Structures are given as C-alpha cells and as structure tokens.
Amino acid sequence: MFGSVYEEDGEMSGEHKRFAYEEDEELRRIREKKLKELMRLEEEKPERNVKPVQVTDSNFSETVNEHSLVLVDCWASWCAPCMVIAPIIEELAEKYTGRVLVGKLNVDENPRTAARFQIFGIPTLLIIKSGKEVDRIVGLVPKSNVEARLEKHLR
Numbered sequence: 718m719f720g721s722v723y724e725e726d727g728e729m730s731g732e733h734k735r736f737a738y739e740e741d742e743e744l745r746r747i748r749e750k751k752l753k754e755l756m757r758l759e760e761e762k763p764e765r766n767v768k769p770v771q772v773t774d775s776n777f778s779e780t781v782n783e784h785s786l787v788l789v790d791c792w793a794s795w796c797a798p799c800m801v802i803a804p805i806i807e808e809l810a811e812k813y814t815g816r817v818l819v820g821k822l823n824v825d826e827n828p829r830t831a832a833r834f835q836i837f838g839i840p841t842l843l844i845i846k847s848g849k850e851v852d853r854i855v856g857l858v859p860k861s862n863v864e865a866r867l868e869k870h871l872r
C-alpha cells in the first residue's frame with residue numbers, strides 16, 4: 718500500500734509541508750514571471766486607433782488618400798438619427814481597425830466637403846476606396862447593412 722503524506726494525527730509530515738511550501742513558492746514565481754512578461758508585451762503593442770478620426774475640410778483629401786478604404790460618417794450635433802448611429806460607427810471603427818479607416822465629418826463645421834459630396838441628408842455614410850467614392854448610405858440603417866457594404870469593398 719502507498720504511504721500517506723499525513724501522520725497518524727491527521728497532520729501533514731514536516732517533509733511534505735516543506736515540499737508543499739516550495740511548490741507554492743515555485744507557482745508564485747512562475748505567476749510573477751508570466752505577469753511581467755504579459756505586461757511587457759502589452760506595453761510593446763503599437764497604439765491602435767480604434768476610435769473614428771475627425772475629418773475636416775482641411776484634412777479630408779489627405780486622410781482619404783492615405784488609406785485604401787475609408788468610411789466617413791457625415792453628421793451634425795442636432796441630428797437625432799446621427800446620434801443613434803454614432804455608437805455603431807464606433808463599433809465599426811474598432812472591428813475594422815487596420816482594414817478600414819473610420820472617420821466622422823461634422824457637416825455644419827465643414828461645409829466645403831459636405832457641398833463637394835452633395836450631402837443633402839444626414840446621416841450619410843461615404844465609402845471611399847483609393848480616394849474615390851464607391852458607395853453611399855443615406856439615413857439610419859442597421860449595422861449589418863453597413864458591414865455588408867464595407868465587406869463588399871474589402872474584397
């Protein structure tokens with residue numbers, strides 16, 4: 718029969734207590750080392766822009782020409798449907814980070830760009846590929862509709 722780690726009174730033997738203590742210490746050292754390693758990796762991660770960028774009359778052309786695919790949310794602060802779609806735009810910015818640049822253009826503050834793209838109703842979402850408008854979504858639409866249109870242009 719196998720020997721017990723416990724003595725007759727139910728207490729762990731001295732040798733086994735020492736072993737258990739050493740095992741606990743080793744686990745503690747491993748956890749600390751792993752935590753330091755994870756923290757180092759987290760610090761080394763490049764900053765990712767997961768929020769929509771602010772697009773203006775002055776930076777519009779440069780912004781859309783620097784990225785292969787851009788989704789621009791044309792909005793205004795007084796527009797209720799724009800406020801409803803805003804969290805969707807933020808979710809898309811995070812989901813498509815690295816593949817689609819998501820921007821927001823306040824049409825009241827940037828009338829030249831709004832006029833250039835003939836934005837007559839908001840929210841209007843412009844999908845711009847290689848500097849040219851390739852798609853447009855006007856009005857409040859479900860997130861799945863926007864994603865389907867983006868996916869079409871990602872191929």
